[in-house]
Amino acid sequence: MSQTLTALSAALPLAAGWSVHSLRLRRRIEDARRDPLTGLWTREAFEERARKSLSQGQQRAVLVLDLNWFKQINDTYGHAAGDAVISATGQRLGGWAAEHHGVAGRLGGDEFAAVSDVSGTRDTVTGNLSAKLLELIGRLERPVPFEGRLIDVHVSVGVARYWRRPADLSALLRLADEHMYRIKQEGGGFSIAPRHGLGPELGTVNGRREGRPGTHSAPEVAA
Structure with a gap:
């Protein structure tokens, strides 16, 4: 009996040490999957969690949002100011998504995405979602x-609602991106895609919406 107790006593510190090591390792892995500037999930980690959210079978909205005239912020105030705007946008979006049982991520540059819950009946769901989006844009x-000044921020948000199974995250992101692009051309705000049809309506180059940076097509609307 005494030998058993002695062996257990010797093993406990090792087990505790390994547990702490495992916890630190998990935290490092998680930190590597977060965007260092905003704290949001990176694209891959966001898509992983977004697919899990969509698989729950409840109504969800997929958002793609972009900052308007972001290049002018960098050109006028410097890249540090641009980083401050990106950081604030990410933190605000992350907080909003968490409040609405969703998840948010930074796709790259000044482009973000989120998944949010959608509540209501067929007659009220659009109004409820619009109210949530107005709240988000207000934030x-x-x-x-x-540095002692206030930098104005303007956003464009495109939204695609998940309403049938199986959910295709790529198609929903693409549709939300199209509506974001359209509302951005009109000066900003939000645009909700109709519930019918998930097929892309704009031209595609290398799997991306025509006009996106890197597609070698028509120039993008000024960011």
Whole structure:
């Protein structure tokens, strides 16, 4: 009996040490999957969690959002100011998504995505979603303080609702991206895609919407 107790006593510190090591390792892996500037999930990690959210069978909305005139912010105030705007946008979006049982990520540059719950009946769901989007835009467009000045922020948001199974995240992101692009051409705000049809409506180059940077097509609307 005493030998058993002695062996257990010797093993406990090792087990505790391994547990702490495993916890630290998991945290490092998780940190590597988060965008260092905003704390949001990176594209791959976001898509993984977004697919899990969509698989739950409840109504969801997929959002793609972009900052308007972001290049002018960098050109006028410098890249540090641009980083401050990106950071604030990510934190605000992440907080909003968490409140609405969703997930948010930074896709790259000044482009973000999120999945949010959608509540209501067929007659009320669009109105409820619109109210949520107005709340989101109100948060995102609060001026960002930077070195004693306030930098104005403007966003465009495209939305595709998940309403049938199986959910195709890629198609939903593409549709939301199209509507984001359209509302951006009109000066900003949000645009919700109709519930019918998930097929792309704009031209595609190398799997991306025509006009996106890197597609070698028509120039993108000024960011």
